[in-house]
Amino acid sequence: MTRSFVAKLAPWLFVGPAVLSVVVFLYGPILASAGLSVVDWNLLSPQVDFVGLNNYRSLLANTDFQLSAWNTFLYCVILVPAQIVLPLLFAVMIHAVRGSRMERVYRGSLFLPTILAYSVAGVAWSRLLNPINGLFNEVLVFFGFGPSRWHTDPDLALLCVCLVTFWKSFGLNMLLWIAALANVPDTLREAARLDGAGPWRRFFSIELPLISPTAFFISVTTVFSVLDDIVGVVDVLTGGGPAGRSSNLLYFLWQQGLQFFQFGPASAVAMVSIAIVLAITCAQFWFGEKRVHYQ
């Protein structure tokens, strides 16, 4: 083997396993889902009926699907900004006490919920929110307020899921923000301070532009995680209820596929979800990448 041949082959050997796994475990299933979405098949029967776009048509007419799609939009509107801005706020505050003994305590305690399993978080929160005798209601009653039905109230269920999801997963973004802030050279902050820039000015004119690559990364990944992370909380806390008020597209997909074993409609939901995520991600790249400042 010549050295040039090895040099040409080496990159393929390095990326080969990763590419193979992406093809087998990502693109393969997407293609399979696309195929399943246009057939009526139970995976066992030798009979596979081609139904064209019927699964998509019946999906669009399904009021539970419509409600799940609307809920997904609400989850994104509430949780994506919250998962980006509030962790940044925490990160800025922790950065302000960097080097002190309390930095680790704050960072560790705020990150702690992230390492819990969703099922554990859901069970713990269902105890706290129990409308009959949960801790939250006990506190409300103690202060003279009436008890709330929390996640069993159709008007509050979605917000309760948002609260638990946020509590469970904001820690990762917070760590990313902390790391980004730590990479901003102190000399720049110091120079700005000497030039008379106040804390707000230093943050918006120095730090934010320099951490914009992280901001872009977080904004893209948070959309995925908001769509995905909610499923675990919904399953344990509300089961999609009451009357579908806290369901989202992926929970609806899970129900169709793994509760009802309707693989055609489930695959159609998957394809619709992929299309939505793709559109959002493209929009983020189109709008966001121009505003990212790489050093």
Next chain:
Amino acid sequence: MVEISRRGLLAGSAAVAAATVVGARPALSSDATIEISSIWGPDKPFQKVVDAFNALKTGVTVTNRFDGDYETATAKALAGIAAGKPPAMMTTGWKFGYYARRTLGARDLNEIDSEKAASIIANFVPSLMPLVTIDGAVIGLPWAMSTPITFINSALWQEAGLDANLPDYPDTDWLYEAARKLDAALKGKHATYRSALALSNNEWTSQSFIQNAGGYIIDPDGKLALNSAEAVRGMELFCQPAHEGLWTPVSGKEQDAAFESGALAICTTSSTRAASFPFGAAKAITARFPGIPGQARKMNSGGNFLAVYARNDEQAKASLAFLEFCASAEGQKIWSEVGYLNTSVHDIPLINDFMKPAAGQLQDGLTAETIWPGKRGLEGQTIWRKWVSRMLMKEVDVQAGLKGAHDELAAVLQDA
């Protein structure tokens, strides 16, 4: 010292080898290892049944594989069957009856070995066999059956000045009046009391109300029957305590937690709680599920069965050997620790007195939980629950809710 010649050694070795071959137990045709996909982990009584069977050394070894809830176990079984590796047996919820038979291909026990199947089935009360007979095929044994009963916190009951002598056949008038009295006496005055009543917001308690009112969700001819006056009456009575503020519908786990902590006074739920509620704290007494005044009771039941999915004849026969043990008095006795009803003909003592009303309901006669037919039948339960929630939340009135449920279910079950 004894000298052994080469010839002697060879002869001796040959004799030992021959004796070993002749004396060895011939391989049994039933020698097999079967895997059961179950919803019970190693800490549950099912494992004890498996261990007791394996200890008999029948030649069949059973492995209990915990696969999560009914849905997860079914999904895994589906994947296994599609890959040509089905579990020999699987704990199958009754509600999956049609799916198990028509899609997953659960085996007819009679088709595997009719003689053995007949001897196994003979261990169960004959009137219950229709519950596990789908499309004319016996696909399981009615060995994991429960029914909703009424659990009452006796301490709260007593503190509210209510009579501890419970009627044998309570009805909704009696129960709801007691709930009102509990609220009047204890709400805002008692340290732990928070709510009077929970009827369990699930499909089988609402089904019991409809049936006790003389109606059906699906009638004996297999037709949806939610538009009847009887169904409306049953659901009106079911929703009444929620609309009156006596019942805050929550999930089963939250309801159990509230009852166990002494916050909830009355709870109608599965009789299996007789084995799992920590009665030390709740100090419970039990009664039959509430009937409807002036109506004959027609309570339902829920549960699961062990269905055989093995395609291989040896594995299927080995599965029957395990079912034979499950059906025996020994197997049933171990199994009864779960808190299921004794559906066998064996004399198995009740695990505790809390089970008495459940045993009474079994004697009165039980119907099966709704097994939704059709290709999309498994959606039926979720649709029904959704409409029950809407009725409980007063988003729709009962009549409109039942019509909505009927129409949506009819569309889903149209091919049934």
